[in-house]
Structure formats: structure tokens, C-alpha cells
Amino acid sequence: MPELAEVAFASKSWANGMGHKVLQVETLNASRVFRDIDPGLLKRGLRGSDLLESKTHGKKMLFRFSGNRWLGLHLGMTGWLHREDAEHPTGKHDALILRQDEQALVFRDPRQFGRVLYHRDKEPPPWWIDLPPEVHSREFTLQLVRSVLHRRKRALVKAVLLMQEFFPGIGNWMVDEILWRARIHPAERAGDLSPAKQRALWKETKFVAKGALSTVGKRGGDPPRKWLFHVRWKNGGKCPLSGTALLRETVAGRTTCWCPSRQRLKKS
DNA sequence: TACAATGTTTTAAG
């Protein structure tokens, strides 16, 4: 589920826990989400500390606790945050539970592609510095997009949009939404895009990111009505703009949906 | 049964 806006929304599930002490920590030690850290260290580190602040960047989440403790989370493919009752019984896929007075803050991830990081230091963790500009920020410039498309000129544009070091937070459905709006075929080579298409890619990336954040990011649920999102998940959909039957095929290893009349592949 | 699922990392090859 989680791309840019879903991550922003999910992080709010723990908002009620801000300013409250963590009384107990439970970790599902066998879960692959702990592949980078010792869950025992995390457990001892967070017990007794206060949850102070949360941030997101792309698909990454960072939680700051008292005592110079930091928790990093990535939701992977099936991860999500939940706020449960204080008496919440530990579930099968509850990888991490922070138990507070009034509630239990849960990180649940059945498929375990998510990730838990822990850091203890006055300064933010090393994995939270030197992050690329958010795609909805002023620093995400046309010039930056052009240089990325040039550096990855032989790769398919679909694959390039999925690279988190350049387009943090953009995931599979957002790429399809962006390319559909920009009228770019997903299997086009990044270096083959005309200057006009490069600009369209930049502009629609910002549009989709901001649009998703102001809808999905605020209230959860779905993006606006006329978006490709609503028709991209199964075969038989029609383009909301042209009415053409949409195509669904694997491009760059991911299921991809596009409109063959709006998004044409330049013949080589 | 077999395949696909809103993601990253590792491995291999060029």
C-alpha cells in the first residue's frame, strides 16, 4: 500500500502517542523487519522514553524519543501503523508494539518487506541525513530531473521514476499516474524524452505528489475521482480522459497500466 | 494450483 501520501497518512496513526511515555515494548524477533538491528537493543532503548516527534521523507518514517533515541520505519509492501487499545492482544504479524498508558502503537507487516532501524545519539541518525529533495519541494527542480534522466538515459522511464534516490516516495501507482498525465510511454528510454516531455514529467510528478498528499495524505482513502488510480488495478479499465481501453503489462518488473492512445512509444 | 500484490536489496552481466 504505502507510497508517499499513504506513508504520510499512516504516520498519523501514532499521533495520539506523542508526548506519552512508552511503558512496554514488544518485538516479533523472528520478523525480517529486524534484519538490520538487534531487537533487544531497541526494546531496552525505547522502554521508559517519551515519544516526542515524527517525520516522514518519501517512504521513510522517523520517530524521535526522549534520551536521544530514534526509531526509523519503512513500511515495505504490506506494512502499516495502527493505533490500538491499551489491552490490544499481540497479533501474528505485529512486528513492533509500543505500549503506552492509553493505547498501543503497532507496526504490523505480514510480508516483512518493511524495516525497523534504531539509533541512539544527540544528532539524527546517519540514515536520515543527505536525503534527496522531496518531489513536492522547491529544491526538486527541472534541472535536477533533466540530469537524472540523462544519467539513467538507457533505463526505462518507468524504472527511473521508481528510484528512491531521485524520486523519494514515488511508487508503482504514482509512476503510472505521472506518466499517464505527462503522456509518456512507460517503456520509453529516459534519454529519449524530448525537452517538452522532460518538463511534463517534472510538472506532473509535482502535481501527483501534491494532489496525493492533499487527499490521501490528509484523510486516507483514494485520490481524486478522475485519476488513473481508480481504473489501473485490473484488466478492462478505460482511460478517464480518452475512453480508450487501457493496457496492463509488466514494465521494468512491475505491473504497469497505460493508455495506448495518449502514451505512444517513439519508434526506434 | 498458480500467480500476483502500492518495495527494496542482492546478484549478475555488460
Next chain:
DNA sequence: CCTTAAAACATTGT
């Protein structure tokens, strides 16, 4: 060393 493509990871639902 850089770039690109494919496999791997683990579970659930259709």
C-alpha cells in the same frame, strides 16, 4: 567503478 535487468525476499488472497 558505473549502469541495467532479473531474481530474491515472505505472506496472503484470488
